[in-house]
Amino acid sequence: MVGAAYAQFLASFSAIKVDHLITDNLRDLRRPDLELLIRFGNGVWAEETAEFLFDDMDYPVCSPAFAASHPGVTTADLPRLPLMEVDWVAPDWVCWEDILSHAGLRPEATKDRRLSKFSVAIAAAMADQGVVIGWHRIVAPMIAAGQLVRLTDLSMRPTGGYHLTWNTGLVPSPAAW
Numbered sequence: 001m002v003g004a005a006y007a008q009f010l011a012s013f014s015a016i017k018v019d020h021l022i023t024d025n026l027r028d029l030r031r032p033d034l035e036l037l038i039r040f041g042n043g044v045w046a047e048e049t050a051e052f053l054f055d056d057m058d059y060p061v062c063s064p065a066f067a068a069s070h071p072g073v074t075t076a077d078l079p080r081l082p083l084m085e086v087d088w089v090a091p092d093w094v095c096w097e098d099i100l101s102h103a104g105l106r107p108e109a110t111k112d113r114r115l116s117k118f119s120v121a122i123a124a125a126m127a128d129q130g131v132v133i134g135w136h137r138i139v140a141p142m143i144a145a146g147q148l149v150r151l152t153d154l155s156m157r158p159t160g161g162y163h164l165t166w167n168t169g170l171v172p173s174p175a176a177w
Contacts, residue, residue, distance in 0.1 A: 034167075035166060035170070035172040035173060036164060036165070036166050036172060037164070037165045037166070038053065038162055038163070038164055038165075039162070039163050039165050040056075040093075040160060040161070040162050040163075041160045041163065042159065042160045043160070043161070043163045045165065047167060047168050047169060048165045048166065048167060048168060049165065049166055049167075049168050050163040050164070050165045051163060051164045051165075052161055052162075052163055053161065053162045053163055053164055054137070054161060054162050055157060055158075055160075055161040055162070056135050056136055056137050056157070056158060056161065056162070057135075057136040057155050057156070057157055058094045058099060058133050058134065058135055058136070058155065058156050058157075058158055059133070059134055059136070059150055059152075059154055059155040059156070060078060060099075060131045060132070060133060060134070060150065060151040060152055060154055061125060061131065061132060061133075061134035061139055061142075061143070061148045061149065061150055061151060062125050062128075062130065062131045062132070062148065062149060062151045063125055063126050063127070063128045063147070063148060063149070064146060064148075064149050065128045066125070066128045066129075066130065066131070066151075067149050067151055069128075070151075073151055073152060074152060075103050075105070075152045075153070075154045076105065077152075078100065078103075078105070078131065078151075078152065078154070079100060079105055079106070081130060081131050082112075082113060082129065082130030082131065083096050083112040083113070083130060083131050083132075084112065084113050084114075084115055084121045084124055084125060084129065084130045084131065084132045085112040085113065085114050085115070085121075086114075086115055086116075086117070086118050086121050086132070086133075087114045087115065087116055094133055094135075094156065094158045095133070096112055096133065098156070098158075099133055099154065099156050102154075102156045103154050113129075113130065118135075118138070122134075122138075122139070122142070122148070125148060126142075126147050126148060131151055134148065134150075137162075
C-alpha cells in the first residue's frame with residue numbers, strides 16, 4: 001500500500017497498528033491476531049462478515065520499451081505476444097483466458113508464462129519481458145510514473161471487488177473501528 005492518502009492515514013491514526021500480511025495461503029487469514037482484512041472476491045466467505053469497499057478494472061500493461069518495440073498492437077494481436085500469467089490460488093483472479101474471452105478471442109492460442117506472484121509479474125513487465133494483466137488500483141501509480149503503459153484499449157471489470165472483512169466469531173478491538 002503506497003500513496004499520499006495512505007501516508008496521511010498512518011500519520012493521522014498512529015495508535016492503530018497496521019500490518020501488511022500478503023499471502024497466497026488462505027489459512028493465514030484465520031489467524032486470531034488479524035482483526036480486519038481487505039480481500040478481493042465476491043464478498044461471501046465462511047465465518048466472515050464482509051463490507052464492500054470498491055471494485056476494480058483490469059487491462060493489459062507492459063513497459064514503455066516493450067510497447068515501443070511492438071507499435072500498433074491491437075487487442076487481436078495479444079495472443080501472439082508473451083503474456084505473463086499470475087498463477088494465483090484465488091478463483092476470482094482474472095487470467096488471460098478470462099480477458100481474452102471477454103474480447104472475443106481464443107485464449108488457447110496464447111503463449112503465456114506463469115509467475116507465482118503479481119509483484120513478480122509486474123517486475124517482469126517493467127523489465128520488458130512481456131504483457132501482464134494490470135489491476136487498475138495497483139498499477140495506476142506505475143502508469144502515472146511512466147514505469148508501465150496500457151497496451152491496447154482492452155479492459156474488463158472483474159467479478160467481485162475489494163471487501164473489508166472480519167471473523168464473524170471475533171469482536172474486533174475498538175481501534176479497528
